[in-house]
Amino acid sequence: MTDLYLNPQDERIEKDLAEYKRLNKNLAKKYKGKLSELSAEDFLASLQQVEQINVLGSKLAVYAYLNMVTQMKNQEAVVLYQHIDEKMTEYAKPAIFYSLELNRLSATKLRELYKNTNVAFYKPFIERVRRFKSHELPEEQEAIFLDKSVTSGSAWRRLYDEHSARLTYTVNGKTYNDAEISKLLQDKDPKIREKAGKELNRVSKENSALFTFIYNMIVKDKSISDNYRGYKNPVSARNLDNQVDDKALEALVSSVRGQYKNIADRFYKLKAKWLGVKKIQYWDRNAPLPFSDDKLYEWNESVNIVLEAYQQFSEELYQTALPFFNANHSWIDVPPRDGKRSGAFAMPLPAKFHPYLMLNFVGKQNDVLTLAHELGHGCHMRLAIKQGELNEDTPMILAEVASVFAEMITFQSLLSNLKDDKAKLCLIASKVNDMINTSLRQIAFHCFETRVHQERQNGELSSERIEDIWQEEMQTSLGNYVIVDENSRAIWPIVSHFFHSPFYVYAYSFADCLVNSLYQVYKDGKISDFSSKYLQMLSQTGVKRYDSLLKPFGLDATDSGFWNKGLSLISDYIDELEKLDKKLTKAGKIS
Numbered sequence: 001m002t003d004l005y006l007n008p009q010d011e012r013i014e015k016d017l018a019e020y021k022r023l024n025k026n027l028a029k030k031y032k033g034k035l036s037e038l039s040a041e042d043f044l045a046s047l048q049q050v051e052q053i054n055v056l057g058s059k060l061a062v063y064a065y066l067n068m069v070t071q072m073k074n075q076e077a078v079v080l081y082q083h084i085d086e087k088m089t090e091y092a093k094p095a096i097f098y099s100l101e102l103n104r105l106s107a108t109k110l111r112e113l114y115k116n117t118n119v120a121f122y123k124p125f126i127e128r129v130r131r132f133k134s135h136e137l138p139e140e141q142e143a144i145f146l147d148k149s150v151t152s153g154s155a156w157r158r159l160y161d162e163h164s165a166r167l168t169y170t171v172n173g174k175t176y177n178d179a180e181i182s183k184l185l186q187d188k189d190p191k192i193r194e195k196a197g198k199e200l201n202r203v204s205k206e207n208s209a210l211f212t213f214i215y216n217m218i219v220k221d222k223s224i225s226d227n228y229r230g231y232k233n234p235v236s237a238r239n240l241d242n243q244v245d246d247k248a249l250e251a252l253v254s255s256v257r258g259q260y261k262n263i264a265d266r267f268y269k270l271k272a273k274w275l276g277v278k279k280i281q282y283w284d285r286n287a288p289l290p291f292s293d294d295k296l297y298e299w300n301e302s303v304n305i306v307l308e309a310y311q312q313f314s315e316e317l318y319q320t321a322l323p324f325f326n327a328n329h330s331w332i333d334v335p336p337r338d339g340k341r342s343g344a345f346a347m348p349l350p351a352k353f354h355p356y357l358m359l360n361f362v363g364k365q366n367d368v369l370t371l372a373h374e375l376g377h378g379c380h381m382r383l384a385i386k387q388g389e390l391n392e393d394t395p396m397i398l399a400e401v402a403s404v405f406a407e408m409i410t411f412q413s414l415l416s417n418l419k420d421d422k423a424k425l426c427l428i429a430s431k432v433n434d435m436i437n438t439s440l441r442q443i444a445f446h447c448f449e450t451r452v453h454q455e456r457q458n459g460e461l462s463s464e465r466i467e468d469i470w471q472e473e474m475q476t477s478l479g480n481y482v483i484v485d486e487n488s489r490a491i492w493p494i495v496s497h498f499f500h501s502p503f504y505v506y507a508y509s510f511a512d513c514l515v516n517s518l519y520q521v522y523k524d525g526k527i528s529d530f531s532s533k534y535l536q537m538l539s540q541t542g543v544k545r546y547d548s549l550l551k552p553f554g555l556d557a558t559d560s561g562f563w564n565k566g567l568s569l570i571s572d573y574i575d576e577l578e579k580l581d582k583k584l585t586k587a588g589k590i591s
């Protein structure tokens with residue numbers, strides 16, 4: 001990360017921190033209490049200073065974060081992160097006035113300021129800050145809410161985190177943490193999966209009194225705040241944040257629910273057959289197929305597969321991706337190491353820097369798709385930042401478009417290179433598994449939390465009641481070939497989003513179905529110049545709403561036909577699986 005700082009001891013870190021402090025202080029000194037009286041030129045200067053603060057802040061924060069997550073056991077790295085995080089929070093305080101005063105500007109004043117084209121450039125940023133204006137409370141009340149949050153909502157979330165982290169699981173006499181036990185569900189031995197599945201449920205059940213209490217408090221805390229702020233229903237604040245209108249969400253939920261049977265029943269019936277049972281257990285939904293071959297891919301081979309898929313789709317996308325593999329500077333942390341955080345992500349940076357990717361690549365088929373996914377994020381970041389440092393803030397529902405789309409084109413190219421039917425079946429089956437987990441399962445989660453938040457308005461819910469709702473929603477979404485019973489009905493607290501970010505989960509499904517619909521349009525081939533329109537769309541995800549971004553593709557998200565188009569992609573893959581299964585069974589290659 002030498003483009004940011006030479007090493008954690010680099011003197012420029014402290015220098016930049018001091019500069020960050022000075023800029024924030026200076027912003028308050030120059031503009032606090034005066035924003036509504038500034039000329040367009042001075043207003044522009046204030047915006048530019050906010051931008052400068054942001055660029056410097058993200059350089060510092062990203063360096064400290066990446067330096068830590070790649071070596072969590074290095075105490076110095078953890079200390080550096082905490083140091084920078086604490087100092088930045090403290091130094092940023094004087095600048096809080098800025099968004100408050102931005103909110104208080106009258107519409108007339110803003111119209112006047114926008115006449116200056118340089119100010120108008122910042123419109124997406126200004127509008128984003130002002131989006132929550134009508135739900136803001138008087139300053140004194142906001143201050144009380146902020147102060148009290150430490151002992152209310154955030155306190156309950158912290159208790160949830162700390163308690164969850166302390167939980168241990170025992171299988172065959174060995175002790176596991178939550179990440180490790182989840183891995184056992186991927187074991188090829190069904191007996192180990194069963195023990196791990198039951199153990200997950202047992203531990204949740206044992207702790208259900210505490211989790212139930214915490215969840216009741218978090219839901220109530222949110223409803224108190226929603227009431228004061230005048231949000232119509234529990235999902236409203238999240239919708240405003242995502243810039244999703246209630247109608248589009250309703251269309252998504254009802255389309256997905258309408259497809260539960262067609263998709264889940266057909267897929268899990270096949271999966272049960274492959275696993276040699278009549279119905280599969282809840283924990284076996286993502287189990288590996290007994291006849292999968294587990295071929296490993298070399299890193300260079302994987303890079304070539306992904307880049308070729310990108311190039312086939314668009315030369316421009318390929319050119320955007322190439323610098324990530326620059327021989328002189330590595331932008332991707334590839335293999336797993338002791339102390340490196342698990343998972344994968346892409347890290348955005350200001351335009352004058354280059355985004356970083358973090359992977360834990362071991363060469364599995366899924367790792368190739370993860371590279372395609374994170375590289376998709378990286379390309380998206382490079383395209384979107386051109387709209388301006390402050391303007392770029394892609395909402396969650398659009399943040400996954402480039403990554404999921406990139407994964408899809410790479411999946412197709414992997415698939416077309418396979419000759420063997422059994423390998424094809426395994427690849428498609430794992431893709432369908434993922435698609436169900438994202439498109440269907442997250443909506444089942446959404447329906448669960450919607451019901452809990454609604455019922456909470458009449459008083460606290462018991463553990464039994466929450467488990468009832470969970471079991472009903474899981475069973476409805478998973479259909480007749482998956483068993484949801486006493487051995488899995490208590491595990492709802494595992495979904496940390498319920499505690500951390502209420503109503504966050506639907507965005508996963510929204511994003512996935514949206515990309516699937518877009519991909520169907522691409523496959524249909526009726527939109528001329530699809531790839532350049534697509535890249536144009538990616539460059540504007542921070543400044544335009546999803547509905548206007550979808551227009552060039554003839555798509556409308558409030559129409560259930562739009563969502564069904566995306567869902568039909570999953571259904572098409574299941575058709576393919578049914579055909580392959582018949583063929584292979586007839587040939588005696590699988591039973």
Ligand SMILES: [Zn+2]
Binds near residue numbers: 377403
């Ligand atoms: Zn992603």
